[in-house]
Amino acid sequence: MARMIGADMFFETLIHQGIDVVFGIPGGYVLKVYDVMTKYEDRIKHVLARHEQGATHMADGYARASGKPGVVLCTSGPAATNTVTGIATAQMDSSPVVVFTGQVPLPYLGSDAFQEADHIGITRPCTKHNYLVRRTRDLPLAMKEAFYIASTGRPSPVLVDMPKDVILGEDELVIPEKVSLRGYKPVMKGNIAQIKKAVGMILKAKRPLIFGGGGLIWSEASEELKTFAHRLEIPVTSTLMGLGSYPADDPLFISMLGMHGSYAANMAVHESDLVISIGARFDDRATGGNFEKFAPYAKIIHIDIDPSTIDKNIVVHCPILGDAKTVLKQMLELLPSEIKKNRKKWLGQINKWEREHPIGYEQNGDKILTTYVVDTLSNITKGEAIIVSDVGQHQMWVAQFYKFKYPRTHITSGGLGTMGFGFPAAIGAKFARPDKQVICVCGDGSFQMNMQELATAVENQMDLKIILMNNRHHGMVRQWQTMFFDGNYSASYFKVLPDFVKLAESFGAKGLKVERPEDVESSLREGLSTEGVVLMEIMVDCEELVYPMIAPGGAMNEMILGASDIA
Amino acid sequence: MRHTISLFVDNESGVLSRVAGLFSARGFNIESLNVAETMDPETSRITLVTEGDDFIISQIIKRFNNMVNVINVTDLTDEPRVEREMVLIRVEAKDKTRAEILRMADIFRAKVLDVGQKTYTLELTGDKEKVNAFIGLLLPLGIKEIARTGTVAMEREAKPSKKKGDKK
Ligand SMILES: Cc1ncc(C[n+]2csc(CCOP(=O)(O)OP(=O)(O)O)c2C)c(N)n1
Secondary structure (H helix, E strand, C coil), X not given: CCEEEHHHHHHHHHHHCCCCEEEECCCHHHHHHHHHHHHHCCCCEEEECCCHHHHHHHHHHHHHHHCCCEEEEECCCHHHHHCHHHHHHHHHCCCCEEEEXXXXXXXXXXXXXXXXXXXXXXXXXXXXXXXXXXXXXXXXXXXXXXXXXXXXXXXXXXXXXXXXHHHHCEEXXXXXXXXXXXXXXXXXXXXXXXXXXXXHHHHHCCCEEEEECCHHHHCCCHHHHHHHHHHHCCCEEECHHHCCCCCCCCCCEEEECCXXXXXHHHHHHHHCCEEEEECCCCCHHHHCCCCCCCCCCCEEEEEECCHHHCCCCCCCCEEEECXXXXXXXXXXXXXXXXXXXXXXXXXXXXXXXXXXXXXXXXXXXXXXXXXXXXXXXXXXXXXXXXXXECCCHHHHHHHHHCCCCCCCCEECCCCCCCCCCHHHHHHHHHHHCCCCCEEEEEEHHHHCCCHHHHHHHHHCCCCEEEEEEECCECHHHHHHHHHHCCCCCCCCECCCCCCHHHHHHHCCCEEEEECCHHHHHHHHHHHHHCCCEEEEEEEECCXXXXXXXXXXXXXXXXXXXXXXXXX | CEEXXXXXXXXXXXXXXXXXXXXXXXXXXXXXXXXXXXXXXXXXXXXXXXECCHHHHHHHHHHHHHCCCEEEEXXXXXXXXXXXXXXXXXXXXXXXXXXXXXXXXXXXXXXXXXXXXCEEEEEEEECHHHHHHHHHHHHHHHEEEEEECCCEEEECCCCCCCCCCCCC
16 A cells, blocks of 8 residues: 555545546645646646636536536635635536635644635535545545545535645555445435336326426436437426437427426426426426416426425425436336327427417617527537526527537526636536537626636637627626616616727637627637637627516416516 | 424534534524434434424425435424433522422422532423423522523334434
8 A cells, every 4th residue: 555645645536536637726725735736747637727716617517518526626715715606506506516625734723824714614505515634544535425425316516625734644545445425325216106106197197298407417317308208298398407408409399498488388387287397496497486376287296316305396296206317217117018198289289389489589680689699609500519608698598599409518507697607617618528619608797707717718728619798788687677677777787898809819819709790690600610719709789688587476377478568 | 383303413523513504594493402422422313403384394304314424314293202301400599498499309300419508409300391390480489590401302112214324
């Protein structure tokens, strides 16, 4: 057994764990870790972020695009607190991010030492678990456990706090092969009695609907979902987080549901007699927030790996605790070879809703509509790109108009709604999938929250595209002010904005600006095919609103479909 | 409704604040909380009493189950169980009340732990009602100080829990 210091154990364990990229920033208590890092450069790539929040979103984007845990390394105090927004973002969307922080030496803990913060206390509510490592020899075990906890069950962030004396201490390296935790045993297989009950309900249903969520993506259940939907001829709708788990061009797919979901999807939920929810948690943005009026005619089957999501917002008739992919397989095995489906009427009705109120836009003025840009982008890239969106109107339009075909190609901060997530997450996604075209679609507001990471992207000579929808506003805020605050546009307008093209150029990236609708397509084509980091600033109309919209607290059939619906 | 919840947890730092954090995050008060080692020094038992909406309590219990450091959790509220609490009471002992205090202690089977010039310190074990009744009777005599352990509870017949892991 080799003797080494904690800092070396850190890298040996990462390598053992199969980690090959770390996002971070050095500082005081992790300097020794960074010192030994140069020895491991051939096996572990370190990406120097410009802000720890950026580093954490990068790790998150990496995890979402690859399915593997994303790793952050930073020092204590302000660095650790900077990661908190990133950690909370990852937690809300069930992303396995593992954050390693330096900490003051053990004897100084709690003494208000320089750059001391209570990382464990601060991150307790936003991690699945966290560790303060007290002995050098315990570091590999804590790391193994951290990765295990982060990436199994419902994925979630985990933080490991490494005091300086633990990093400097020397001991034998013992990396355990297996992790066993008596208090943590995620359930994969569904209870067979519940599964039989569910299958019985499904075979009897006349207007069944699959309500898919992000859990489908984390569990890699897309194949099974498709087989399941096709064999039973059940239409599929998806939450924001579930987009990509089912191909948008499949005839059974009826687009996103929820606050800005399609008319057909929301009506289908409302009229359905059986909602089969898989890996979704009935968040208020997905259900309209009026839990009483949710799916009034439906029985509900809820498949989820996290027991605490069951009966949380919606009381369900048949809960199944387990992994989405495993449970779908179990259900498929129980299906009879001949199924009487008789879906004509139901699918016909959905089709009618789709025709009555399709999501659409009319690009005919001289102002560019964001919807048009996203639609054009979807066509140009044929739904093949990884799109990382930020938070706001543009995020909803990406969800509505980009035709996602594959899981892990739609990346966004859904649960926490963290502006500034998109661009660093896109950097992380590109590290995970260098083979894919990765495009960040962001707003001018969101981009300003983490634009310093342009340096990171350029430094790593990335091939990364940014489509910045500049409406000179916090567009989504403006939309709510238009609809619910009598057009009192308080603090939603930017009097000052940088020249984004020059800004990109100052970092060594390329920039181009689009001001006329007729230039959108050619400029996008040009920007997307230009090598390197390219920022495309599109000057868009600030008056376009996202429709349909369920006003907060509304039922799913109570949608505002357009300007004429606003009183 | 009042809930008595029993948890077996890893005996390590931070666990208690994790447990308590679930209540504070919802603005819930914990009425009493008792923690001590079990026969296995690596495991502690927590007995927690709280007042709250049944639905939210069931949510909290599910979240307990999710915690890595929680080995087992049971809501004892609807289970046949034994519950006890211990209290230490320092009561003023004046010439004319000394005898009465001792008489009451005798009736309640309380022990006298400390006899001072001006006070008696009594120990009483019982269920919450008994403890409250005793305190109520001593109150007019002048209680100086009180220390209660909070409830500890156990199911009447130890049955293996179906929920999670093995009980030690
Ligand atoms: C960190 C953070 N701060 C504030 C908000 C509230 N918020 C939600 S959307 C939005 C405006 C987003 O503006 P922009 O990025 O330009 O996108 P647009 O809506 O214009 O497409 C704001 C301020 C948020 N979601 N996240």
